[in-house]
Amino acid sequence: MQYLRLYLLLLCYGIVAEQIEDHANEQPADFQILRFNFRNVQAPYVIALWLVVAALAKIAFNLSRLSHYVPDSALLIVVGILLGLLLHKTQTDLDYYSLDSHTFFLYLLPPIIFDAGYFMPNRALFESIRSVLLFAIIGTIWNTFAIGISLLIMSNYGLFSMSFTTFEIFVFSALISAVDPVAVIAVFEEINVNEFLFINVFGEALFNDGVTVVLYQMFKAFAIIGSDNLTIGDYASGSVSFIVVAVGGAFIGVFFAFITSLVTKYTQGVRILAPVFIFTLPYLAYLTAEMISLSSIIAIAVCGMVMKMYVKGNISHAAANSVKYFTKMVAQSTEIVIFMFLGLSTISSDHHWDTLFVISTLVFCLLYRIIGVVAQCYLLNKFGNGNQSKEFSKVDQFILSYGGLRGAIAFGLAASIPVSIVAKPMFVTTTIAVIYFTVFLQGITIRPLVQLLKIKTKEERIPTMAETVYMKYLDYMMSGVEDIAGQRGTYSFVEE
Amino acid sequence: MQYLRLYLLLLCYGIVAEQIEDHANEQPADFQILRFNFRNVQAPYVIALWLVVAALAKIAFNLSRLSHYVPDSALLIVVGILLGLLLHKTQTDLDYYSLDSHTFFLYLLPPIIFDAGYFMPNRALFESIRSVLLFAIIGTIWNTFAIGISLLIMSNYGLFSMSFTTFEIFVFSALISAVDPVAVIAVFEEINVNEFLFINVFGEALFNDGVTVVLYQMFKAFAIIGSDNLTIGDYASGSVSFIVVAVGGAFIGVFFAFITSLVTKYTQGVRILAPVFIFTLPYLAYLTAEMISLSSIIAIAVCGMVMKMYVKGNISHAAANSVKYFTKMVAQSTEIVIFMFLGLSTISSDHHWDTLFVISTLVFCLLYRIIGVVAQCYLLNKFGNGNQSKEFSKVDQFILSYGGLRGAIAFGLAASIPVSIVAKPMFVTTTIAVIYFTVFLQGITIRPLVQLLKIKTKEERIPTMAETVYMKYLDYMMSGVEDIAGQRGTYSFVEE
Numbered sequence: 001m002q003y004l005r006l007y008l009l010l011l012c013y014g015i016v017a018e019q020i021e022d023h024a025n026e027q028p029a030d031f032q033i034l035r036f037n038f039r040n041v042q043a044p045y046v047i048a049l050w051l052v053v054a055a056l057a058k059i060a061f062n063l064s065r066l067s068h069y070v071p072d073s074a075l076l077i078v079v080g081i082l083l084g085l086l087l088h089k090t091q092t093d094l095d096y097y098s099l100d101s102h103t104f105f106l107y108l109l110p111p112i113i114f115d116a117g118y119f120m121p122n123r124a125l126f127e128s129i130r131s132v133l134l135f136a137i138i139g140t141i142w143n144t145f146a147i148g149i150s151l152l153i154m155s156n157y158g159l160f161s162m163s164f165t166t167f168e169i170f171v172f173s174a175l176i177s178a179v180d181p182v183a184v185i186a187v188f189e190e191i192n193v194n195e196f197l198f199i200n201v202f203g204e205a206l207f208n209d210g211v212t213v214v215l216y217q218m219f220k221a222f223a224i225i226g227s228d229n230l231t232i233g234d235y236a237s238g239s240v241s242f243i244v245v246a247v248g249g250a251f252i253g254v255f256f257a258f259i260t261s262l263v264t265k266y267t268q269g270v271r272i273l274a275p276v277f278i279f280t281l282p283y284l285a286y287l288t289a290e291m292i293s294l295s296s297i298i299a300i301a302v303c304g305m306v307m308k309m310y311v312k313g314n315i316s317h318a319a320a321n322s323v324k325y326f327t328k329m330v331a332q333s334t335e336i337v338i339f340m341f342l343g344l345s346t347i348s349s350d351h352h353w354d355t356l357f358v359i360s361t362l363v364f365c366l367l368y369r370i371i372g373v374v375a376q377c378y379l380l381n382k383f384g385n386g387n388q389s390k391e392f393s394k395v396d397q398f399i400l401s402y403g404g405l406r407g408a409i410a411f412g413l414a415a416s417i418p419v420s421i422v423a424k425p426m427f428v429t430t431t432i433a434v435i436y437f438t439v440f441l442q443g444i445t446i447r448p449l450v451q452l453l454k455i456k457t458k459e460e461r462i463p464t465m466a467e468t469v470y471m472k473y474l475d476y477m478m479s480g481v482e483d484i485a486g487q488r489g490t491y492s493f494v495e496e
Numbered sequence: 497m498q499y500l501r502l503y504l505l506l507l508c509y510g511i512v513a514e515q516i517e518d519h520a521n522e523q524p525a526d527f528q529i530l531r532f533n534f535r536n537v538q539a540p541y542v543i544a545l546w547l548v549v550a551a552l553a554k555i556a557f558n559l560s561r562l563s564h565y566v567p568d569s570a571l572l573i574v575v576g577i578l579l580g581l582l583l584h585k586t587q588t589d590l591d592y593y594s595l596d597s598h599t600f601f602l603y604l605l606p607p608i609i610f611d612a613g614y615f616m617p618n619r620a621l622f623e624s625i626r627s628v629l630l631f632a633i634i635g636t637i638w639n640t641f642a643i644g645i646s647l648l649i650m651s652n653y654g655l656f657s658m659s660f661t662t663f664e665i666f667v668f669s670a671l672i673s674a675v676d677p678v679a680v681i682a683v684f685e686e687i688n689v690n691e692f693l694f695i696n697v698f699g700e701a702l703f704n705d706g707v708t709v710v711l712y713q714m715f716k717a718f719a720i721i722g723s724d725n726l727t728i729g730d731y732a733s734g735s736v737s738f739i740v741v742a743v744g745g746a747f748i749g750v751f752f753a754f755i756t757s758l759v760t761k762y763t764q765g766v767r768i769l770a771p772v773f774i775f776t777l778p779y780l781a782y783l784t785a786e787m788i789s790l791s792s793i794i795a796i797a798v799c800g801m802v803m804k805m806y807v808k809g810n811i812s813h814a815a816a817n818s819v820k821y822f823t824k825m826v827a828q829s830t831e832i833v834i835f836m837f838l839g840l841s842t843i844s845s846d847h848h849w850d851t852l853f854v855i856s857t858l859v860f861c862l863l864y865r866i867i868g869v870v871a872q873c874y875l876l877n878k879f880g881n882g883n884q885s886k887e888f889s890k891v892d893q894f895i896l897s898y899g900g901l902r903g904a905i906a907f908g909l910a911a912s913i914p915v916s917i918v919a920k921p922m923f924v925t926t927t928i929a930v931i932y933f934t935v936f937l938q939g940i941t942i943r944p945l946v947q948l949l950k951i952k953t954k955e956e957r958i959p960t961m962a963e964t965v966y967m968k969y970l971d972y973m974m975s976g977v978e979d980i981a982g983q984r985g986t987y988s989f990v991e992e
Contacts, residue, residue: 041783044602048776048783055769055776062765106540269558272828273551275821280544280551287537287544322821325771325814332768 053083054336071443073186073339077436080343088347101416104341104408105296108334110286112182113297115331116206117282117304118324124199125305131380131392132203135400137242139204139372140177140211146368147361148173154360161354162423167223172427174215175414176361176434180407181205181297182335183435187405187443191450196390201403209297209409210246214238216413217293223421249295253302256285260303261310274315275323282307338408339439345411346432352425358433365434370401395453402446405438406431550575550832567939569682569835573932576839584843597912600837600904601792604830606782608678609793611827612702613778613800614820620695621801627876627888628699631896633738635700635868636673636707642864643857644669650856657850660919663719668923670711671910672857672930676903677701677793678831679931683901683939687946692886697899705793705905706742710734712909713789719917745791749798752781756799757806770811771819778803834904835935841907842928848921854929861930866897891949898942901934902927 038045057079061067066075125132148170155163164172184205188198218238222230260281267274282303289299312320377392377400392400414431417424534541553575557563562571621628644666651659660668680701684694714734718726756777763770778799785795808816873888873896888896910927913920 036788038787040598041602041787045780045783045787048780051772052776052780055766055772056759058769059759059762059766063762102536106537263552263555266555266559270551270555272821272824273554275825276547276551276829280548284541284544284548287541291534291537291541292532318817318821321814322818322825325768325818326822328768329771329818333772 050340051333051337054079054340055333057340058336069444071187071190071439072336073183074440074443076336076339077343077346077439080340081346082343083340084344084347087344101412104338104412104415105290106287108338108341109182109297109409109412110283110300111327111330111334112185112338113206113286113300114282114304115327116181116185116202117301118308118327120301120305121195121199122305122309124195125203128196128199128203130384131200131376132207134376134380135200135204135373136207137211139376140208141215142372143177143365143368144170144174144215146371147177147364150364150368151357151360154356160357160426162352162357162426164421164423165223165227167219167227168421168423170219171216171223171417171421172414172423172430174212174219175410176365176406176431177215178208178212178406178409179205179404180409181209182338182409183405183407183438183443184403186335186339186407187439187446188403191447193399193450197396197399197403201400206301207246207298210249210295211242212409212413213293213295213297214241214245220418224418245293245295246298248292249289249298250302252285252289252294253282253299253304254306256281256288256299257303257306257310260307261314264311264314267315271316271319274311274319275326278307278311278315278323279326342408342411342432342435345415349415349428349432350425351429352423353429354426357426358430361430362434362437365404365406366401369404373397373401373404398453399446399450402442402449405442406434407438408435411435546836547829547833549579550836551829553836554832565940567683567686567935568832569679570936570939572832572835573839573842573935576836577842578839579836580840580843583840597908600834600908600911601786602783604834604837605678605793605905605908606779606796607823607826607830608681608834609702609782609796610778610800611823612677612681612698613797614804614823616797616801617691617695618801618805620691621699624692624695624699626880627696627872628703630872630876631696631700631869632703633707635872636704637711638868639673639861639864640666640670640711642867643673643860646860646864647853647856650852656853656922658848658853658919658922660917661719661723663715663723664917664919666715667712667719667913667917668910668919668926670708670715671906672861672902672927673711674704674708674902674905675701675900676905677705678834678905679901679903679934679939680899682831682835682903683935683942684899687943689895689946693892693895693899697896702797703742703794706745706791707738708905708909709789709791709793710737710741716914720914741789741791742794744788745785745794746798748781748785748790749778749795749800750802752777752784752795753799753802753806756803757810760807760810763810767812767815770807770815771822774803774807774811774819775822838904838907838928838931841911845911845924845928846921847925848919849925850922853922854926857926858930858933861900861902862897865900869893869897869900894949895942895946898938898945901938902930903934904931907931 054076057076058072061072061075151173152166152169154160155169179201181202184202188201218241222234222238225234260277263277263281264274267277282300285303286296286300289296315323374397377397381391410431411428414424414428417427421427550572553572554568557568557571647669648662648665650656651665675697677698680698684697714737718730718734721730756773759773759777760770763773778796781799782792782796785792811819870893873893877887906927907924910920910924913923917923
């Protein structure tokens with residue numbers, strides 16, 4: 001229980017630290033040796049502290065038995081809720097601690113998507129590209145319109161406690177339709193399904209972002225402009241923008257991947273700096289796409305996928321390993337922080353609970369997901385999915401339907417709905433409810449279901465002795481060459 | 497020249513990106529597919545872009561011949577000045593691009609100092625601890641008072657164009673007296689002097705922070721309170737605070753090092769998260785010390801020094817290597833950004849040039865540094881420096897005097913002088929002048945001088961074959977154990 005005590009200690013210390021008043025800007029009456037000045041260091045302090053708390057929570061779960069039954073993401077949400085309640089009790093201003101959509105999209109999301117792109121099994125993705133794109137494009141559009149129209153019809157009968165316009169409900173149905181890559185990674189990494197299934201669910205989650213961004217932004221703009229002021233041209237450009245946003249995002253990704261490959265070629269003289277480009281340039285791809293309203297998720301994922309083929313040859317073995325390790329570490333860190341913040345934001349958001357609206361949304365999400373998957377799999381099995389050897393079995397279709405998890409991206413989009421849409425609190429509350437349903441109910445039951453349905457899991461093989469020896473031989477040779485060539489880190493002087 | 501073209505391309509693109517107007521908050525009249533919204537992504541964009549530009553500049557130098565004669569830090573300052581002039585010409589608001597002291601102390605400085613602590617040769621430091629502490633404490637106090645009093649006397653004769661009070665000039669003399677660890681690393685890493693000399697210069701630069709913080713904060717507080725309102729108690733607490741600030745900082749460092757060692761013990765289940773603690777907890781040590789006005793530099797340096805003895809056993813070999821690589825990479829990145837920002841800030845600061853004040857400060861800095869070093873070395877040689885085998889030779893004393901480089905910390909402190917001190921522009925200008933003198937003149941001439949004086953450089957030895965084989969054998973065994981134990985990164989599923 002030592003870690004638990006430590007955890008509580010750190011927590012209390014964080015809360016105490018926050019409550020220390022800021023005396024810095026007052027005129028000092030006399031000279032004090034120690035002056036408390038929390039405001040000055042607040043921004044990095046809170047982030048670093050939350051990261052430590054989330055990582056400690058994750059470690060505590062893994063030491064306990066709980067993690068065998070409940071996914072870490074669900075447990076982290078609970079920790080976030082408890083923290084939120086605690087901070088709420090102590091009258092702390094929760095605004096500093098909740099997940100604003102700006103932080104989420106600019107800082108927390110990019111590392112996870114870059115990691116996904118950089119470690120994407122490119123070959124497996126291209127083998128399933130037809131089904132992935134079908135699910136991502138047609139599937140997402142189908143879900144958005146089916147859910148939106150169904151909720152609109154119910155609203156016209158006056159069944160909900162808040163009213164909304166056509167475009168407003170489509171803003172909501174667009175954000176609630178997208179399968180979330182972070183949730184998919186978090187849940188699927190614990191159950192080890194086979195690569196074919198994983199690629200289909202995860203590829204869809206990654207590439208539906210282009211569609212979601214367009215639908216969400218388009219309906220948001222339409223809702224603000226108002227249907228009376230819309231012209232045929234607006235509808236036309238809305239339809240064109242699917243292609244522009246997705247292909248434009250991919251183009252930016254390829255462009256930055258090209259620059260990264262080019263620049264890392266010249267880093268032989270300053271080898272320690274090569275990874276700087278490998279991390280910074282994809283991030284710039286993400287921000288550039290975000291800046292000109294293209295799909296930033298597609299941009300950074302494509303950038304990671306394309307550049308990994310080229311940069312590995314340009315950097316040293318040690319650098320490549322460190323890049324791999326570090327990418328995983330940052331992605332994992334932001335993932336745990338996201339789920340903890342989701343719990344925290346539940347406490348700090350403005351809520352409006354409408355039981356019928358929540359249940360209807362949940363039912364429509366599940367129902368149309370199943371209809372969409374079954375219909376699309378029928379087409380793919382009939383006309384070929386580009387991957388002759390594999391067909392979508394009934395069990396595959398069940399996992400595809402069940403794996404349509406919703407997550408933090410939906411919450412981020414819900415949080416950035418303009419306040420002029422009066423039903424925003426109801427949309428936010430329902431989004432959180434759907435995410436909880438997804439992460440808790442589906443996340444907890446998917447492992448027993450996978451075992452029950454005897455789904456072929458990923459082949460676990462231990463490298464043969466010959467392979468191991470060969471890899472080690474390569475390492476040995478590379479580092480021998482480095483020693484002889486005398487190429488060392490520029491800081492070698494300071495090293496022990 | 498391909499990299500140069502690329503460099504210019506990226507530069508132009510950065511400037512263009514900045515000048516794009518922000519249309520996001522305007523009410524959209526019609527639906528646009530692409531909307532430019534730079535303000536939204538500005539903060540991370542500018543940082544990432546500057547990092548890329550600085551890294552490209554460093555790579556370009558290393559491909560050219562220039563880097564054989566001029567230290568990279570000097571060249572990066574020139575790049576910063578050129579960028580500043582370019583941005584100034586294009587009427588860009590330079591405030592977004594200059595180095596504010598907040599960014600410098602909270603984000604750029606900690607990685608460098610952590611790196612210094614983590615890679616500190618502990619044994620060599622403790623062998624020279626007496627001389628290091630003497631230089632850091634007595635040397636810094638001596639320089640502060642000698643420079644301050646000399647300038648005050650000249651001011652009383654009305655020789656300077658701006659007047660200042662006693663406490664105000666001591667604020668300036670405190671910040672200009674401290675040898676800068678970043679400048680010392682940047683210049684000394686290129687000349688490879690022997691470890692004994694390096695440890696003495698670098699150890700002083702690291703540990704004089706406690707003294708500098710106290711003197712600077714104390715005189716700043718005194719200057720604001722005014723000499724009429726000061727009590728005996730204020731002077732007394734000023735004197736006590738040396739011990740509190742330095743020892744308190746060290747205590748915080750040890751405390752966080754202890755927590756890091758404890759926590760990393762339990763990371764076996766989630767090994768990918770171990771480095772999160774190794775980076776985050778020392779940073780929290782730094783911020784905690786900063787928050788309660790203790791020496792944050794001493795805190796994070798001590799934290800790095802202490803924890804490295806314990807954490808290495810708690811984390812995997814791959815994790816340890818990645819931590820090492822990544823620490824160096826981040827430290828090197830922030831170092832190049834600091835020097836580029838120094839150049840940039842030269843353009844954006846308010847200046848007041850007083851030739852006599854600048855020259856007097858330079859002369860006093862050099863003169864009192866030499867007097868201080870010679871006197872202290874005399875004492876150390878006479879009464880023993882705790883390291884029987886080594887005495888400070890005449891040549892050592894010359895390098896110690898000449899290596900008293902000033903750098904970005906002085907600028908950061910100058911930038912945070914309260915505006916109520918009217919001579920602030922003159923202090924800022926003079927600080928920049930002293931830093932330039934240090935980095936350019938001393939930085940460029942120190943290598944030829946070291947060669948001329950035949951100073952014993954660091955022993956460069958290639959590991960014997962036996963050592964190499966033994967190390968490789970260890971690696972092999974460790975990874976064999978890992979393979980058999982089946983402990984792998986939690987993301988192994990996504991891996992190719």
